[in-house]
Amino acid sequence: MNPPPLRLPLERILQKFKQFLKLAPTMTTGLLMALVGLLLFLPFYYQYSLVELILYSRLMTGTYDGPMSVLRQSKEEMKGFKSHRLVLDLSLLGWQILSFFTLGMANFYVKPYATSCQIIFYHTLLQKRMQADSRFQQKAPDLPKSNPLD
Numbered sequence: 135m136n137p138p139p140l141r142l143p144l145e146r147i148l149q150k151f152k153q154f155l156k157l158a159p160t161m162t163t164g165l166l167m168a169l170v171g172l173l174l175f176l177p178f179y180y181q182y183s184l185v186e187l188i189l190y191s192r193l194m195t196g197t198y199d200g201p202m203s204v205l206r207q208s209k210e211e212m213k214g215f216k217s218h219r220l221v222l223d224l225s226l227l228g229w230q231i232l233s234f235f236t237l238g239m240a241n242f243y244v245k246p247y248a249t250s251c252q253i254i255f256y257h258t259l260l261q262k263r264m265q266a267d268s269r270f271q272q273k274a275p276d277l278p279k280s281n282p283l284d
Contacts, residue, residue, distance in 0.1 A: 180216040184208040187256045215259055222255055 185208045192198040212219070226248050233240040 176220075177216065180219050181212050182208050183219055183252075184211055184256055184259075187253060211259060211263065219255065222251060226251065 182205060185204055188207050188211070189198070189204050192204065198204075226244075229240070229244045229248065233244045
């Protein structure tokens with residue numbers, strides 16, 4: 135029995151590259167579809183990113199009048215500020231990566247910090263809206279003075 139012929143490493147590399155080129159159109163199409171999906175998803179994510187905070191403030195002030203009004207208000211409040219929220223999320227990306235590598239143990243610190251940043255963003259946004267629009271009747275809700283979990 136003859137041993138298989140020895141191939142040069144360069145020949146193996148070229149053979150693997152040819153196999154890769156056969157799959158390249160499929161991978162390129164998949165990557166393109168993922169990027170288009172992400173580009174379509176992100177504006178809607180940031181458009182409705184304030185829904186939880188608006189819902190909370192409306193429930194605390196007793197002005198809740200249905201889910202559609204909360205969605206509408208979030209959409210209106212985020213006009214012109216989606217890029218600011220994206221920058222906030224990108225600034226928190228390092229903390230999310232740390233949490234991933236510590237298998238979620240860093241979430242004891244990261245999650246409250248990220249949530250506090252989002253709440254401060256919401257209150258800052260409300261203050262800017264009130265300053266820009268003198269007709270704005272709703273007062274920015276104060277942060278609770280006591281712990282709501284007590």
